[in-house]
Amino acid sequence: MSEQTVLVTGGNSGIGYECARALAKAGRHVIIASRNRRLSDEAVRRIAAESGADRIEAMDLDLASPESIRSAVTALRARNLALQSLVCNAGLQFTKGPVLSDRGYELTFAVNHLGHFLLTNLLLETLAANAPARIVIVSSGVHDPKRVTGMPKAKIGDLETLAATGNASRDKYNGGLAYVNSKLCNLWFAYELARRMEAIGLGGASRPIAINAFDPGLVPGSGLAREYPGWMRYVWESVMPAMASGLTRFVPGISTAEKSGSALADLVLDPRRGASGARYYPSHTRWCETPSSDQSYDAGRAKELWEASIAMTGLAAGDSPLLHAI
Numbered sequence: 001m002s003e004q005t006v007l008v009t010g011g012n013s014g015i016g017y018e019c020a021r022a023l024a025k026a027g028r029h030v031i032i033a034s035r036n037r038r039l040s041d042e043a044v045r046r047i048a049a050e051s052g053a054d055r056i057e058a059m060d061l062d063l064a065s066p067e068s069i070r071s072a073v074t075a076l077r078a079r080n081l082a083l084q085s086l087v088c089n090a091g092l093q094f095t096k097g098p099v100l101s102d103r104g105y106e107l108t109f110a111v112n113h114l115g116h117f118l119l120t121n122l123l124l125e126t127l128a129a130n131a132p133a134r135i136v137i138v139s140s141g142v143h144d145p146k147r148v149t150g151m152p153k154a155k156i157g158d159l160e161t162l163a164a165t166g167n168a169s170r171d172k173y174n175g176g177l178a179y180v181n182s183k184l185c186n187l188w189f190a191y192e193l194a195r196r197m198e199a200i201g202l203g204g205a206s207r208p209i210a211i212n213a214f215d216p217g218l219v220p221g222s223g224l225a226r227e228y229p230g231w232m233r234y235v236w237e238s239v240m241p242a243m244a245s246g247l248t249r250f251v252p253g254i255s256t257a258e259k260s261g262s263a264l265a266d267l268v269l270d271p272r273r274g275a276s277g278a279r280y281y282p283s284h285t286r287w288c289e290t291p292s293s294d295q296s297y298d299a300g301r302a303k304e305l306w307e308a309s310i311a312m313t314g315l316a317a318g319d320s321p322l323l324h325a326i
Helices: 014-025 039-051 064-081 109-131 157-166 175-199 232-245 255-269 299-313
Strands: 006-009 028-032 055-061 081-090 133-138 209-214 278-283
Touching: 006 014, 006 109, 014 039, 014 255, 028 039, 039 299, 055 064, 064 109, 081 109, 081 255, 109 133, 109 175, 109 299, 133 255, 175 209, 175 278, 175 299, 209 255, 209 299, 232 278, 278 299
Parallel strands: 006 028, 006 081, 028 055, 081 133, 133 209, 209 278
Antiparallel strands: none
16 A cells, blocks of 8 residues: 555644644654744654654645645645545634735634635545545534533624624624634534535445544643734643643543644544544544534535635635535
8 A cells, every 4th residue: 555645734733743743653644734834844853853754744835825725735636645634733713803814704714614625625536546535624612502611602694704704793803703613614514525425425435535523622732822912822832731731631621732632643543433424523522423513513504604615715617526516
């Protein structure tokens, strides 16, 4: 079998770094893709030095830019790699905004959802050609209004407002809500992706493509605070990780970057997690499969988001076999 390649977005810090580290130790050819090449190169050097793995590398990828995504995919295809897994891990969260992408979309929504939507669709035929394959989508337990998370409850109105503000209203920006909404979108995307693949017979039992949605839990030091004010960033990155190391033994919803990153890598490596279809693995069950929120199974909204995302990303005929599968 050809060397198994895994692309990890946002693999230069936090959970993504620990995931890339675990995958490299397991012998996978790992590509860390991010917009910060300096940090990615540093992550590659650290992982290679620690694990002795020489098949880990960095590549440029800005998930807010369809042009960057297309350029990265073109470069990957040209190398004819045996890409068998895609880990959609990169994410942003803001406290002030809305901050907009070059195309005018609220940046949390643009990176956390739209960028991964486009990347996955563009790489889908490559993944299918190397099946059995896996697509791992990092969501969050904050999407579920029944869970106590300290975050706003997901609220999505019309998708035009969502794309412009990340919120359900244009009146006032709430960065926490924009993040929560993007995590619900991740699950709508995962389940709609599975439905469309099944509709065209892609990822059958003989050549499965698993879609594993993941909730890392509350992970201080994960990198999400990069846009926070200085004092909040310090607490998140320097004070809370030590607390989490102690609490995670007793509180399943609290974790460390190493622990969650290892669990994320497990969704690529574990033979028991490779069946076709979409499944959800949250931290509060210690990453055992369990249903996500009721709202996340709204097939009507998921289809609406899919069709809107096609237009927002410029996905065109020939880009994906799923363009209008349903």
